[in-house]
Amino acid sequence: MTISTTTGLARYYAGHRPVLTVAEPELLKNIMIRDFNSFTDRNFELLIDPVLNRNVAQASGDDWKRLRQIISPAFSSGRMKRMYPSIRECLRDFTAHLDAYARDGRPMNAKEMFGNFTMDVVATCAFATKTNIHNDPNNPVTTTVKPEGLQYFNDLMSNIITTRKEMPDSSAKYSDFLQLLMDARNDRVAAHESAITDESGTGSLKPSAPTPAVPHKQMSDDEVRANTFVILMSAYETTATTLTIAMYELALQPRLQERLYAELKAAMDADGEIDYDTLQALTYLDQVVSETLRLHPPGIRATRLATQDYKLGDTGIVIRKGQQVDIPTYAIHHSPENYPDPYRYDPDRFSPANRGKIKPYTYA
Numbered sequence: 001m002t003i004s005t006t007t008g009l010a011r012y013y014a015g016h017r018p019v020l021t022v023a024e025p026e027l028l029k030n031i032m033i034r035d036f037n038s039f040t041d042r043n044f045e046l047l048i049d050p051v052l053n054r055n056v057a058q059a060s061g062d063d064w065k066r067l068r069q070i071i072s073p074a075f076s077s078g079r080m081k082r083m084y085p086s087i088r089e090c091l092r093d094f095t096a097h098l099d100a101y102a103r104d105g106r107p108m109n110a111k112e113m114f115g116n117f118t119m120d121v122v123a124t125c126a127f128a129t130k131t132n133i134h135n136d137p138n139n140p141v142t143t144t145v146k147p148e149g150l151q152y153f154n155d156l157m158s159n160i161i162t163t164r165k166e167m168p169d170s171s172a173k174y175s176d177f178l179q180l181l182m183d184a185r186n187d188r189v190a191a192h193e194s195a196i197t198d199e200s201g202t203g204s205l206k207p208s209a210p211t212p213a214v215p216h217k218q219m220s221d222d223e224v225r226a227n228t229f230v231i232l233m234s235a236y237e238t239t240a241t242t243l244t245i246a247m248y249e250l251a252l253q254p255r256l257q258e259r260l261y262a263e264l265k266a267a268m269d270a271d272g273e274i275d276y277d278t279l280q281a282l283t284y285l286d287q288v289v290s291e292t293l294r295l296h297p298p299g300i301r302a303t304r305l306a307t308q309d310y311k312l313g314d315t316g317i318v319i320r321k322g323q324q325v326d327i328p329t330y331a332i333h334h335s336p337e338n339y340p341d342p343y344r345y346d347p348d349r350f351s352p353a354n355r356g357k358i359k360p361y362t363y364a
């Protein structure tokens, strides 16, 4: 399949089903933002189990809107800020572990270590469970992202949910993701969130769709488990891979590594800590992460299903209800029309001076 350089479109068949690939920025704007209501559904099949399938990433229609409305506040900057001390604690464990490797001059398996760090952060933020994973790599929490760990995950969640239900003040005690969902189930989410959510309350969860306007509804116990699970799954591989690849790219260009090191060093306080607000203002760190995700996007394409017949701009194409549209993230990020010399790792593409030159809707 080749994407036409003039139209930014391509067509292929998935079995007998026609799929339209759209890489043209203006058309993408329409599909992802302007006419988003015609494309709320996705073709995202994770073959897990029937209960855990009931998560926001696999839901469609009003079900997706309801789940998304409940989940979005988990990613507000207010909540992130509250979780930051726990994340720092995970980071301290991780760097202590790395120090030991550095002292002994031992080689390290970067992907495994960043995977462990990510798992530690996610388990802490999602369901307040400390893994001690660096010293205990066989901790059963590590299996929760593997097929053989599903039973363990289900049992663990059931135990935690039961314990918290019996606790009179679990809402006040926990600010993790699981508690947010449990409060939603108890229909207490609005009151609980208003105390801690930032002004937008929508956070950075992708895709950046309009906040769904559906009445608040409750979540079932199964949905609480399914959506805690999807957070674990969505966060783990994406983050661990991105951290690993960023380290690799910086190792290839020590000059860039030095520049990042200098920025981080200058931002540290007397105890060697970087507070949440200072972290947000680190421009070069942001550039490095943005360029890593451009060159190596963990999701190489996204899919949408038309929820009604849809006329695609002035292309003369009508996308039929139920038809799949692909958004080829990897191809868009590697097109020389969007990014000159696209295979070169260059964080300065995202510098404050250059960022404005990036074509809208060419970066996911």
Ligand code: HEM
Binding pocket: 042, 056, 057, 058, 068, 205, 206, 207, 230, 231, 232, 234, 235, 236, 238, 239, 242, 293, 297, 298, 299, 301, 302, 303, 364
């Ligand atoms: C480098 C890190 C990450 C990348 C590149 C990434 C990328 C994405 C993308 C592109 C989507 C949209 C998929 C689509 O609509 O087809 C998505 C959805 C999602 N991500 Fe991430 N993600 C990352 C980390 C995380 C983390 C840390 C979490 C949770 C803590 C998370 C939770 C989710 C969830 C729940 C969805 C589904 C949202 C919905 O269906 O409305 N992701 N992510």
